[in-house]
Amino acid sequence: MFLTSVKRxxxxxxxxxNQRNFGLIGRYNPRHLYPLVDDKLKTKRLAQEAGITVPQLLGTLHYHHDVKQLKDMLSAYSQFVIKPVKGSGGKGILVITEQDHNLYYKPSGDAVKLSHIERHVSNILSGLHSLGGKPDSVMIESLIQIDPVFADYSYEGIPDLRVIVLKGYPIMAMLRLATHASDGRANLHQGAVGVGIDIGTGEALHAVQYGDPVYFHPDTRKPFSNLTVPHWNKLLELAAACYEMTNLGYLGVDIVLDRDQGPMIIELNAxxxxxxxxxxxxxLAPRVAIVEALEDINPDPQSRVQFSKRNFAAVRNLIRPRRRRTHHTASALSFS
Amino acid sequence: MHASARLYTVVILILFTGIGLILYKHLALGFPLMPDEKKFVWTIEAKIDFQAHGEPVIVSFALPPKEPHLTFMEEDFASSDYGFSELSSDEEQRRVQWSKRSAQGAQTAYYRLSVYENDKMIESPPSDDPLPPQKPELDEVFLTASLTLLETVRAKSANPEIFTRELIQTLNSPSPNQNQRLLRNDKAGENYKTDLILNLLALEGISARVVRGLFLEDGRRRQPLTNFVEIHDGQKWIIFNQDTGKSGKPKNFLIWQRGGQSLLDVIGGKNSQVSFSIIQNIHSTRNLVVNSGMHTQAGLIDFSIYSLPIEQQTAFKMILLLPIGALIVVIMRILVGIRTSGTFMPILIALALIQTTLVTGIVIFLIVVSTGLLIRSYLSRLNLLLVARISAVIIVVIAIIASISIISHKLGLSQALQVTFFPMIILAWTIERMSILWEEDGPREVFIQGAGSLLTAVIAYLFMTNRTVEYLTFNFPELMLVNLALILILGQYTGYRLTELYRFHSMGRHHVSDKR
Incomplete structure (x- = not known):
């Protein structure tokens, strides 16, 4: 079947x-709040104030003449990530995993010189990757260490989790896995694998690549049926807390799991x-309807997470035919 | 849903205003809704020449009667240093007079008339009452010949109409008998024949008069007026061709003057003559309506684009097409869900396509953009700042355009010269965006967005070059309101886009879901 029906x-x-732009973004996301999430430095400061874990900021660059200091700034770190402050969709992110004799190594193993990094930084400063091409700043962050759970499910990049938070309630979650086809990036339309995650348990539900179901990672051949996201409760609470932080009613929260520090917010998306x-x-519509039917929003992120887990847990798992836990045990377990 | 109720009120208001204005212009002011209605407008110039000899000059000239089925767009009178006045305001017998205290040598006066047949009135014969026929004074021989001729004709006819036709045919017979030859006097001119027919009819007691008119044929110069004979059969006037006897006014025959009054009188001059030249113009009905609206000061026309100078009007023709392009973009993005690079870039491409024609434009666009992408990929290795790089791309684009022009000119392909119609900055930006897209999202995305932009541009182009669309947008700027209302309604559309039926196609595969 090439097209599906509107009815279906x-x-x-x-x-x-159209419904998203009109009924969700237009209704819940006032435009004046966008800078909070479009500017990653602002997001980071806000998150730190709210006590939300974020990757450590190693340094920032605002002007072209700062580029000269880059070598000194980087000398202390062997691993780091360079990001445009106002980038979107993972654009302009440069990951360095190793530094050796003035050569910097990308996750793919390619070595680049300092001049390459300097050029990348100056491109960012000129606004190459920012929304609307406006001049931008550069932030350098510590590299996230991949959680061993995901080691088998990733090609080059670090998997990240996208949680949709509506009015503070996490309503849907997806794990994005970079593949060889997506060139190590986590963009679904470039061939990354999207794995639906059960809000109730953190278990993988269903996975797609290029819109079609897949059952194991195309590069590592590991089946998704064994995949469960650790720290699930903590992770959902982090995501839910972003509502108070930004006041954006329809929010995409991007979370990574660090081997040592657990879940941390890397980016918010309005x-x-x-x-x-x-x-x-x-x-999304039935879940949106459930949240919209609530008379008032519970101010406590933890209670909201419990509500979400009760209401949005999967009834049936598409890649794990048998149900191992019921809702109650799932939520009870996650308290531990 | 307070907000949406308000929106729909606004939409309905705008929609009705727009449609109302269009209907008013169509029904009350006569604007045709379709562009194909064309009218022939005749421009007739009468040139009056005479020799003056230093005495006071008065020139009096008959003008064509204003008949209801004709619309006189313009009448001009020109002659240097002459006093000028219209003599009688009588619609039937209009005369104009030029005068001067003293004039010497060759003199010329002009009268120019632009006229077209409107379709408000059906042409009707004149309704004035005839003068009783006056018995002509003829010498004996002539009278006898006339009476004999009338005798034969009368024997073959039953009423004045048949009588007249028979009379004219007999007089024009190719094998005249002696009688006819005497009367006819083949050496005399057209006016003689007219007088002869009128005299014979007067002898028979039929009221008749001469009708002078002009056969309207495009590009004629130095035309004389043609004489016709008009008789009154007791109820109505009937017009006859004096050479063939056929009754009825021929098509494209403009009646200039009825009755025996002179066409041109010149006092204080000699060798006077008048000659006519005729040009046919094709005007759209719209122009004529606008013109007559300008004269009658119809507010809607007086305060409209038509009151602007022609040059600005042409610019507006283009500008008024933009909303159509915008509507296409809205439809393509909201209903179809096609991704384009830059929201309104397709419209700008479409505008360029209008100048270059479709195929040439697309080929040029593809050549310039792909060459630009190649060069841009080299520039990206040179480690340049963004602004410098875009500027470099602009210069490269100009170089590409120049070389395309020169090479194609040398090859004799004149179409490629139109490359200059593409806005330089748009091309440079397209190349820049496409190459960033290429680096970040891969060639697939470049292809999708590029194809989406071109497809949207082509569809917009097809609409914007449609003659009907072009005509409607320019002549009914009120359509913009309708367009606006449509866009406002589309802005409320929250259903699925066509491409989403594909995007979510795997959702239709099996009937499993976890919704609660």
């Missing part, structure tokens, strides 16, 4: 771009995409 999509509660529905094989 509607019955599944799939939200389309216009999260809709592929998460394909990865979960479920529509």
């Amino acid at each position: 999509l509607r019955s599944m509660g799939i939200i389309g771009m 216009r999260p995409g809709l592929s998460i529905q394909v990865a979960n094989f479920a529509g």
Whole structure:
């Protein structure tokens, strides 16, 4: 089947771009709050104030003449990530995993010279990767250490988790795995694998690449049926707390799991995409309706997470036919 | 849903205003809704020449009657240093007079008339009452010949109409008998024949008069007026061709003057003559309506784009097409869900395509952009700052355009010269965006967005070059309101986009879901 029917999509509660722009972004995300999430430095400061774990900031560069100090700034660290402060969609991110004799190594193993990094930084400063091409700043962050759970499920990049938070309630989650086809990036339309994650348990539910179901990672051949995201409760609470931090009602929270420090927020998105529905094989609309039907928003992120786990847990797992836990045990377990 | 109720009120208001204005212009002011209605407008110039000899000059000239089925767009009178006045305001017998205290040598006066047949009125014969026929004074021989001729004709006819036709045919017979030859006097001119027919009709007691008119044929110069004979059969006037006897006014025959008054009188001059030249113009009905609207000061036309100078009007023709392009972009993005690089870049490409024609434009666009991408990929290795790089791309684009022009000119491909119609900055930006897209999202995304932009541009182009669309947008700027209302409604559309039916196609595969 090449096209699906409108009726089918509607019955599944799939939200389309127009509905998202109009009913979610337009309704819940006041435009004046966008700078909080579009500027990653602001997000980071806000998160630190709110006690939310974020990757450590190693340094920032604001002007072209700062580029000369780059070598000194980087000399202390062998691993770091260079990001545009106002970048979007993972654009302009340079990851260095090793420094040796004035050569810097990318995760792919390619060695680059300092001049390459300097050029990358000056491109960012000129606004090459920022929204609307405006001049930008550069931030250098500590590199996240991949959690061993994900080691078998990733090609080059670090898997990140996208949680959709509506009015403070996590309603859907997806794990994004870089593949060889996606060139180590976590963008679904470039061939990264999206794995729908059960809100109730953190277990993998369903996985897609290029919109079609897959059952194991295309590069490592590991089946997704064994995949469970650790620190699930902590992770959801972090995501839920971002609502108080930003006041954005429809928020995409990108979270990575660090081997040592656990879940941390790397990016917030005020216009999260809709592929998460394909990865979960479920529509957002019924969950949006449940949250919208609430009379008031519980001010406590932990209670909100419990509500979400109760209401949005998967009834049936598509890649794990048998149910191992019930909702109650799942939520009880996550307290431990 | 307070906000949406308000929106729909606004939409309906805008929609009705727009449609109302369009209907008003169509129904009350006569604007045609389709561009194909064309009218022939005749421009007739009468040139009056005479020799003056230093005495006071008065020139009096008959003008064509204003008949209801004709619309006189313009009448001009020109002659140097002459006093000028219109003599009678009578619609039937209009005369104009030029005068001067003293004039010497060759003199010329002009009268120019632009006229077209409107379709408000059906042409009707004149309704004035005839004068009783006056018995002509003829010498004996002539009278006898006339009476004999009338005798034969009368024997073959039943009423004045048949009588007249028979009379004219007999007079024009190719094998005249002696009688006819005497009357006819083949050496005399057209006016003689007219007088002869009128005299014979007067002898028979039929009221008749001469009708002078002009056959309207494009590009004629130095035309004389043609004489017709008009008789009154007791109820109505009937017009006859004096050479063939056929009754009825021929097509494209403009009646200039009825009755025996002179066409041109010149006092204080000699060798006077008048000659006519005729040009046919094709005007759209719209122009004519606008013109007559300008004269009658219809507010909607007086305060409209038509009141601007022609040059600005042409610019507006283009500008008024933009909303159509915008509508196409809205439809393509909201309903179809096609991704384009830059929201309104497709419209700008479409505008360029209008100048270059479709195929040439697309080929040029592809050549310039792909060459630009190649060079841009080299520039990206040179380690340049963004602004410098875009500037470099602009210069490269100009160089590409120049070389395309020169090479194609040498090869004799004149179409490629139109490359200059593409806005330089747009091309440079397109190349820059595409190459960033290439680096970050891969060639697939470049292809998708590039194809999306071109497709949208081509569709917008097809609409914007449609003659009907072009005509409607320019002549009914009110359509913009309708367009605006449509866009406002589309802005409320929250259903699925067409491409989303593909994007979510795997959702239709099996009936499993975890919704609660």
